[in-house]
Amino acid sequence: MKNPHLPPQLATAMRQAVVLEYWNLFWSGTIILAMGLVLGQSQTMKTAWIEDTLGLVPPIMFLISAQVEQRGRGSKRFPFGFHRVNSLGFFVAAVALATVGGVLLCDAAIALLAAEHPTVASVVLFGHEVWLGWLMIAAQVYSLIPPMIIGRKELPLAETLNDKLLHTDALMNKANWLTGAAGLFGVIGLGSGWWWADSLAAGIISLDIINDGIKALRSSTAELIDGAPRALSSPELSDDALALRRRVQSEFPEADVRLRETGRLIHVEVHGVHSPLENRHPGHYWPSGDERSWRVAQVSFVPPADKKNSEDPSAQ
Amino acid sequence: MTGLVLLCGCDGFPRDPGETSQRVVREKAFRVAFVAPEISGEAPVSRLIRQLEKATGARSEVVPGSGEALLARLQSGEVDVVVGRFQAGSPWASEISMGPALSASGAPENRLELKAAMRNGENRWIMQVERASRVVGGGEVR
Numbered sequence: 001m002k003n004p005h006l007p008p009q010l011a012t013a014m015r016q017a018v019v020l021e022y023w024n025l026f027w028s029g030t031i032i033l034a035m036g037l038v039l040g041q042s043q044t045m046k047t048a049w050i051e052d053t054l055g056l057v058p059p060i061m062f063l064i065s066a067q068v069e070q071r072g073r074g075s076k077r078f079p080f081g082f083h084r085v086n087s088l089g090f091f092v093a094a095v096a097l098a099t100v101g102g103v104l105l106c107d108a109a110i111a112l113l114a115a116e117h118p119t120v121a122s123v124v125l126f127g128h129e130v131w132l133g134w135l136m137i138a139a140q141v142y143s144l145i146p147p148m149i150i151g152r153k154e155l156p157l158a159e160t161l162n163d164k165l166l167h168t169d170a171l172m173n174k175a176n177w178l179t180g181a182a183g184l185f186g187v188i189g190l191g192s193g194w195w196w197a198d199s200l201a202a203g204i205i206s207l208d209i210i211n212d213g214i215k216a217l218r219s220s221t222a223e224l225i226d227g228a229p230r231a232l233s234s235p236e237l238s239d240d241a242l243a244l245r246r247r248v249q250s251e252f253p254e255a256d257v258r259l260r261e262t263g264r265l266i267h268v269e270v271h272g273v274h275s276p277l278e279n280r281h282p283g284h285y286w287p288s289g290d291e292r293s294w295r296v297a298q299v300s301f302v303p304p305a306d307k308k309n310s311e312d313p314s315a316q
Numbered sequence: 317m318t319g320l321v322l323l324c325g326c327d328g329f330p331r332d333p334g335e336t337s338q339r340v341v342r343e344k345a346f347r348v349a350f351v352a353p354e355i356s357g358e359a360p361v362s363r364l365i366r367q368l369e370k371a372t373g374a375r376s377e378v379v380p381g382s383g384e385a386l387l388a389r390l391q392s393g394e395v396d397v398v399v400g401r402f403q404a405g406s407p408w409a410s411e412i413s414m415g416p417a418l419s420a421s422g423a424p425e426n427r428l429e430l431k432a433a434m435r436n437g438e439n440r441w442i443m444q445v446e447r448a449s450r451v452v453g454g455g456e457v458r
Contacts, residue, residue: 116436117437118436119438120330121443121446122443122446122447124450129447129450131330131439133439190439191331193330193332193335195333
């Protein structure tokens with residue numbers, strides 16, 4: 001299907017990303033099922049299970065926004081189209097992560113302070129008695145594998161598409177080994193008689209969830225309130241945008257150059273000067289090469305407010 | 317990580333934070349109490365106690381008392397097993413660990429299950445009592 005908003009050179013990467021996110025949902029579903037079957041009373045397992053369930057939010061939001069981005073054309077009610085659906089999805093994912101991370105951290109702290117001793121009993125499996133902890137460890141080890149592979153595949157696609165939602169998902173997946181290791185420590189510690197290991201591991205995992213959430217929240221909020229374009233992996237200003245700003249500023253030194261981001265695209269406003277006489281494609285202003293010049297969606301010029309002090313180029 | 321998991325495969329895993337199992341082996345005794353005095357004479361309960369004695373090589377010591385006060389003593393580690401009749405939605409369900417039912421009575425909506433209760437988190441000891449309860453309840457496992 002032809003995408004009215006997506007630059008044509010990104011169509012292949014977008015298709016691959018959509019397929020990968022469907023696989024992500026499938027494998028995450030198997031992990032959630034496996035972890036859910038062996039939760040027991042362990043706070044670690046509960047926290048890891050909720051984290052895995054929350055991990056569905058970014059891929060679901062990515063698929064929804066990709067769908068809307070593909071089908072949604074501008075209308076009377078939405079004349080600028082749906083470029084920002086991706087940003088909205090990113091914001092929703094960030095709020096979910098930060099909130100649930102906070103709740104889980106409170107849970108873990110209360111369990112630790114109350115010195116709760118979690119029970120991990122036995123189950124009968126095919127006529128054999130098995131300590132549930134072994135099944136928890138198996139589920140935790142399994143939960144490490146698919147995200148690691150998917151995260152590695154997502155990262156280059158997120159960079160090609162300059163997609164923050166996909167990038168957040170890739171980083172969350174890649175970092176999953178850390179929470180998996182914390183989860184294993186929790187269950188093994190519990191089996192070793194260290195009752196506190198379970199709550200401590202749950203606390204570490206929730207801190208990681210909060211960290212992911214806050215980083216994503218800072219970036220997504222900046223975009224939604226027309227902040228300058230942020231880097232993919234941090235709330236810092238993006239190198240691309242800084243270079244673009246320098247490039248435009250060098251051509252219009254007296255102008256006030258403002259950049260904002262809608263989804264993966266950058267809009268440039270050049271205040272205080274008239275537009276050049278010749279027609280230029282927005283990509284003309286891209287500082288280096290043509291490969292990523294699709295990121296410049298629009299360059300608008302806002303003439304000086306005081307006409308007496310400005311020189312109208314059309315009068316020349 | 318694999319090494320860590322293998323390390324845990326050694327005998328004695330899981331361990332009890334309150335060392336109930338270790339103490340039972342060391343002192344060759346465990347402390348049992350009954351929520352109601354008449355329970356002690358019931359056949360499944362006697363079989364459970366005998367099964368536990370056989371499995372641990374320890375003798376049972378009956379702790380006097382009745383009612384919920386015993387469950388509080390179980391939580392503090394003064395008693396190792398409390399046997400009683402509990403409802404499915406008992407408010408104690410999250411405060412203590414209950415083993416599989418030895419027998420059941422009453423209508424389905426008010427079903428009372430005769431079962432053993434252990435202190436939360438004493439996972440090795442809980443498994444020991446669960447195993448004995450399954451043998452008495454008819455679901456012998458390997």
